[in-house]
Amino acid sequence: MAENTYDAIVVGSGISGGWAAKELTEKGLKVIMLERGRNVEHVKDYVNTNKDPWEFPHRGGRTQEMVDNYPVLKRDYPLNEMNLDFWANEKDCPYVEKKRFDWYRGYHVGGRSLTWGRQSYRLGDLDFEANAKDGIAVDWPIRYKDLAPWYSYAEKFAGINGNRDGFPSLPDGDYLPAMEMNCVEKDVAARIKQLYGGKRAFIMGRSANLTAPHNNRTNCQYRNKCWLGCPFGAYFSTQSATLPAAMATGNLTLRPFSIVTRILYDKDTQKAKGVEVLDAETNKTYEYYAKVVFVCASAFNSSWILMNSATDVWEGGLGSSSGELGHNVMDHHLKCGASGRVEGYDDKYYFGKRPNGIYVPRFQNIMDDKRDYLRGFGYQGGASRSGWSREIAELNIGAAFKDALTEPGPWSMGIMGFGEILPYHENRIYLNKNVKDKWGLPVLEMDVEMKDNEMKMRKDMMSEAATMLEAAGVKDVKTYDYGYAVGMGIHEMGTARMGRDPKTSVLNGNNQVWDAKNVFVTDGACMTSAACVNPSLTYMALTARAADFAVSELKKGNL
Numbered sequence: 001m002a003e004n005t006y007d008a009i010v011v012g013s014g015i016s017g018g019w020a021a022k023e024l025t026e027k028g029l030k031v032i033m034l035e036r037g038r039n040v041e042h043v044k045d046y047v048n049t050n051k052d053p054w055e056f057p058h059r060g061g062r063t064q065e066m067v068d069n070y071p072v073l074k075r076d077y078p079l080n081e082m083n084l085d086f087w088a089n090e091k092d093c094p095y096v097e098k099k100r101f102d103w104y105r106g107y108h109v110g111g112r113s114l115t116w117g118r119q120s121y122r123l124g125d126l127d128f129e130a131n132a133k134d135g136i137a138v139d140w141p142i143r144y145k146d147l148a149p150w151y152s153y154a155e156k157f158a159g160i161n162g163n164r165d166g167f168p169s170l171p172d173g174d175y176l177p178a179m180e181m182n183c184v185e186k187d188v189a190a191r192i193k194q195l196y197g198g199k200r201a202f203i204m205g206r207s208a209n210l211t212a213p214h215n216n217r218t219n220c221q222y223r224n225k226c227w228l229g230c231p232f233g234a235y236f237s238t239q240s241a242t243l244p245a246a247m248a249t250g251n252l253t254l255r256p257f258s259i260v261t262r263i264l265y266d267k268d269t270q271k272a273k274g275v276e277v278l279d280a281e282t283n284k285t286y287e288y289y290a291k292v293v294f295v296c297a298s299a300f301n302s303s304w305i306l307m308n309s310a311t312d313v314w315e316g317g318l319g320s321s322s323g324e325l326g327h328n329v330m331d332h333h334l335k336c337g338a339s340g341r342v343e344g345y346d347d348k349y350y351f352g353k354r355p356n357g358i359y360v361p362r363f364q365n366i367m368d369d370k371r372d373y374l375r376g377f378g379y380q381g382g383a384s385r386s387g388w389s390r391e392i393a394e395l396n397i398g399a400a401f402k403d404a405l406t407e408p409g410p411w412s413m414g415i416m417g418f419g420e421i422l423p424y425h426e427n428r429i430y431l432n433k434n435v436k437d438k439w440g441l442p443v444l445e446m447d448v449e450m451k452d453n454e455m456k457m458r459k460d461m462m463s464e465a466a467t468m469l470e471a472a473g474v475k476d477v478k479t480y481d482y483g484y485a486v487g488m489g490i491h492e493m494g495t496a497r498m499g500r501d502p503k504t505s506v507l508n509g510n511n512q513v514w515d516a517k518n519v520f521v522t523d524g525a526c527m528t529s530a531a532c533v534n535p536s537l538t539y540m541a542l543t544a545r546a547a548d549f550a551v552s553e554l555k556k557g558n559l
Contacts, residue, residue, distance in 0.1 A: 002289075006032045006253070008550075009275055009290040011260045011305065014111025016296035016523035016539045018238030018246075019154075023547035024294070025251035029554075032288055033246075034258040034277060036297070037088075037107035040114065042239035046229030048082050056081055075102050076488055078115075083228050086115050092438040101446035102487035103300070109256055111298065112490070113237040115227045118208040118355070119380065120160045121533035122151050122171040126366070131529050134374050137328060137423040138499045140528045141509030144171065150541035157245075158236040158540060159214040161356075162206030170361040170378075170533070176211045178204045179220075182350040184342050184383035184411055185358050191472040200363045200468065205380065207356040208236035208537075215241065222352025235355070257281045259439060263293060263318055263519060265310035271518045271559070272318075278439055291559055292518050292550050296543065299524035300429055303495040304444055306506075306513070306521075307431050319496060319506040319513045319521075326430050328423040328497050329448045330530040332489035336458050338465035339414025340477035342383060349385065349408060357382035360415060360468075362532050364460065373456040374422065377532045379465060381415035413474055417461030420532040421454055421486070423494055448486045458484075491535055496525035511546040518559045520546045 007029035010020045021033045039045075053060045060082045062074065070090050073079040078087060088105040095103060106112040125144040132139040152174045161179055164172040181189060181204055189202035209220040210233075217233035217240055226235050233240035246252040257280040264274045264287065274289035295302045303326055307317035314320045357380055363369060364376035386409030432445040462479035469477045499505020502514035507526055513519040522543040524535060553559045 004287060005289045006030045007290060007554075008292040008294065009034065009288055010294045010296060011275065012111065012295070012297035012301070012523070013109045013238055013243070013254070014106070014296065014298060014523070015113045015116070015238070015536050016543045017111070017294070018113060018242035019540050019543040020294040020296050020522065020547055021246040021252055022242040023544050024292075024551065025246045025249040027547070027551045028251065029292075029551065030251050031246070032253040032255060032290075034260055034275070034288070035109050035254070035256045036259040036280060037109065037256060039109045039254070039256040040229075040239065042233070042244075043231045046231055049225055049228040049231055051082075072102055073104060075485070076104075078104050083115065086227075094435065094437060095443045096432045096435055096445040098445055098447040099449050100485045101448050102485050103446070103492070104487070104490050105298065109254065110238040110243075114229055114239065116536055117534065118226065118235050119359070119534040120155070120158070120162075120206050120208050120537040121359075122173055123147075123531045123533065123538055124169065124171045126169050126362075127529065127531035130375065130531075131423070136374070136529070137425070138497070138501070138504045138528060141498050141500045141505075146509075147538070147541050147545065150545040151537065153544055154537060154540035157215065158208050158241060158537075159210045159217065160206055160208055160537070161211040163204055165201065165203045165361075167201050167203065167361045169363065169366055173206070175206065176214065179207070179209070179211060179354055179356045180204070181358060182383055183348045184345055184413060188342075188383065188413060188472045188474070189358070192468060195471050200360065202358050202360055205356045205359045209355055210234045216244075217241070220355065222354055224353035224355045226355050259441070260297065260305055261308060261441065263295070263305060263309040263516070264289075265313065265318055265516060267313060270516065272516050278441075280439065283439065291554060292520070294543075294547070294550075295519060295521045296523045299492045299495055300444055302521050302523055302525040303429065304431070306496060308442070310515075314515070318519070319515050321515055322503055322505055324425075324497060324504065325506050326495050327425050327428045328494035329427040329429060329446075329486075330421045330423055330493040330527065331486050332491045332530060332532065332534075333419045333421055333450060333454050333458065333484050333486075334416060334489055335484045336461050336479070336481035337379065337381065337414060337416035338462060338469055338477055338479045339412055340469055340474040342411040342413050342474055345411050358415075371456075371460060373453045373460070375420040375453075375457075375532065377417045377419035377457060377461055379415035379417055381413070383411060383413035385409055385411050413469065415465050415469070417458070417465065418489070418532055418534075419454060419457045419461060420530050421450065423497070423529055424451065427494075429495060450484075450486060491524070491530070493524040493527035493530050493535060496521050497528045498526050499528060510549045511542060520550060522546050
């Protein structure tokens with residue numbers, strides 16, 4: 001094989017890119033995986049994972065210098081000194097906000113697979129049929145039956161823990177044993193089940209943390225330090241799972257510091273022949289060639305690459321012939337719900353620091369439940385006891401204060417909504433060629449906002465949370481809305497949606513770009529609607545499915 005020539009190119013090394021590399025290499029293809037950022041080696045480069053708070057110069061917090069250097073990251077919890085290297089440098093990689101958009105990115109091998117929340121749920125037919133039933137955007141080109149076996153495939157390899165709860169709006173999967181609810185959660189769940197006759201449920205969260213040794217990975221140690229990198233490999237990441245599998249085949253080449261600037265499009269064959277790469281360290285340009293290109297750079301960056309490609313054929317870039325490239329931006333809106341005190345459990349506690357919580361599946365706009373908005377939301381949350389850092393106003397100094405803090409504080413329970421944002425055509429991203437990044441490349445401009453449907457839903461998120469907690473016996477329940485800006489869910493989706501018609505979508509039902517059938521996009525860009533569940537498991541399943549299809553088509557000579 002000629003130098004710089006491979007069977008397949010994978011752009012990006014996060015959740016989707018890692019899966020693409022694993023699947024393609026295991027099927028015998030020679031693959032190069034291109035990552036724009038630095039390498040992060042499993043275990044060795046998790047430099048803060050075993051540190052205690054007092055070992056950090058600022059106890060793990062943020063400094064004024066960090067606030068100045070990370071004007072976007074500072075808007076929410078991600079900005080801290082413990083894992084700052086896992087977030088993109090905002091001065092090197094700016095973007096333009098026509099309307100506020102909080103874009104939290106990870107530019108390194110593994111991407112946000114090292115920092116994701118690990119909640120892993122399937123979309124069901126309720127979600128795949130929603131656009132068609134509501135007359136919103138375009139219909140998904142697939143249904144649950146098309147993806148169900150691939151969900152199982154992904155769950156079994158990744159190691160998802162959970163229960164088969166049999167709740168109609170949330171399909172069950174193939175799980176490792178579930179983590180356990182604590183005593184308060186169990187009792188509240190039992191009351192909810194009785195009160196609502198099974199129409200609502202508090203279930204144990206389904207997360208990508210191992211509860212048993214699996215695929216040469218060690219089970220979770222209940223440290224709840226996942227976002228610092230797990231030296232046990234106990235949660236699913238590129239480093240712990242897909243990259244070792246791909247490397248074991250001998251078919252993978254990993255090239256970090258490789259910014260893919262465009263896909264090389266051949267007008268004669270109407271296919272891609274490779275990609276152009278800008279070396280992030282030397283600023284030299286290289287070309288790599290392959291029969292198949294998987295674009296998995298994260299939703300917005302994948303669309304940026306398409307927009308910057310084949311502009312001599314389509315002004316808006318490769319995949320823009322439908323007029324939908326860059327449009328239909330989605331996220332999940334959150335940061336509102338309710339919480340309160342729980343009495344009667346002062347003699348109870350729980351083991352360790354469980355990196356998971358409880359989940360309340362969507363119950364709105366299902367069967368006879370009708371709301372004044374479309375779609376719905378789920379809740380995530382849990383019960384816990386406050387620790388030594390709590391404030392006790394009347395005992396804030398001296399021996400009595402110290403003695404009080406040796407005992408755990410009162411129990412509380414809270415749930416926070418995760419709501420679906422509809423795919424509005426006018427919510428879009430586009431290239432701003434007047435603003436350049438460190439490497440002289442045009443940046444993205446964001447023109448995205450929530451609308452009336454989401455605002456109505458947020459009110460319901462709070463009121464229903466309070467109603468359920470009060471009904472279950474939680475005291476002094478208070479609702480909250482901490483304020484949400486689009487992007488805060490860190491679930492950016494859309495911009496290169498799947499569909500049934502090349503006139504109204506960027507990708508077909510196999511994640512192929514209509515305009516270049518050997519280019520596949522399988523990350524969040526491909527989503528036709530958002531549903532209300534965490535999307536990463538769907539990216540895994542879609543990527544595995546698309547890779548299987550791509551190799552089959554290659555063997556048939558169709559690509």
